[in-house]
Amino acid sequence: MLVMLGGALRLHAVFFNAPRAYLVPYASAVVTADLNGDRRPDLVVACSLSQSVAILLSNSDGTFQPPVNYATGGEAVAVATGDFNRDGKVDLAVANQAFNTVSILLGNGDGTFQPAVIYSVQLWAAAIAVADFNRDGKLDLAVANKISNSVSILLGNGDGTFQPAVNCSVGTGPVSVAAGDFNGDGRPDPRGCELLFQQRLHPAEQR
Numbered sequence: 001m002l003v004m005l006g007g008a009l010r011l012h013a014v015f016f017n018a019p020r021a022y023l024v025p026y027a028s029a030v031v032t033a034d035l036n037g038d039r040r041p042d043l044v045v046a047c048s049l050s051q052s053v054a055i056l057l058s059n060s061d062g063t064f065q066p067p068v069n070y071a072t073g074g075e076a077v078a079v080a081t082g083d084f085n086r087d088g089k090v091d092l093a094v095a096n097q098a099f100n101t102v103s104i105l106l107g108n109g110d111g112t113f114q115p116a117v118i119y120s121v122q123l124w125a126a127a128i129a130v131a132d133f134n135r136d137g138k139l140d141l142a143v144a145n146k147i148s149n150s151v152s153i154l155l156g157n158g159d160g161t162f163q164p165a166v167n168c169s170v171g172t173g174p175v176s177v178a179a180g181d182f183n184g185d186g187r188p189d190p191r192g193c194e195l196l197f198q199q200r201l202h203p204a205e206q207r
Contacts (some may be wrong), residue, residue: 036111074099084162122148131179144174
């Protein structure tokens with residue numbers, strides 16, 4: 001994995017310093033978040049074949065500490081962050097591709113994480129997104145399942161646990177997923193699942 005620090009902005013071109021390499025085997029995805037409360041962005045790397053996530057805590061000079069790995073119980077190919085148990089600490093949600101699962105690792109607030117708790121989704125979990133889909137103040141998950149041609153929705157209970165997946169069919173071979181309010185109704189939709197949301201997640205609003 002390479003990290004490049006930004007340099008000067010000249011004539012609409014951004015120049016970066018020479019990249020610094022960090023050894024993170026089987027890296028497949030990366031996100032940033034402040035994992036230990038020091039107001040510096042840390043790195044979370046999904047490591048597929050090692051079935052883990054690597055945590056690289058930030059130093060004050062743009063460098064990072066050596067990676068510390070946490071098992072995910074599956075082939076980690078995508079990772080997202082959120083406060084799933086509402087304790088003010090960053091937690092992780094990981095899509096485990098060939099294992100057809102999602103792993104939840106609750107954060108301790110100091111850059112360390114609790115053991116993974118695993119939830120089943122459909123075939124070939126390829127991507128994951130976080131949003132409050134049912135507007136209950138608790139974060140939920142959307143997982144793109146490539147082979148099943150579906151998206152799995154796991155509603156959050158607000159204590160770091162999730163309800164069993166509800167699945168909806170989408171186009172062929174989804175490999176990414178994003179959440180946003182696409183129809184202007186004030187609630188986030190995982191792209192391609194608007195009908196499922198209307199029929200199952202918000203039944204009280206149907207007339």
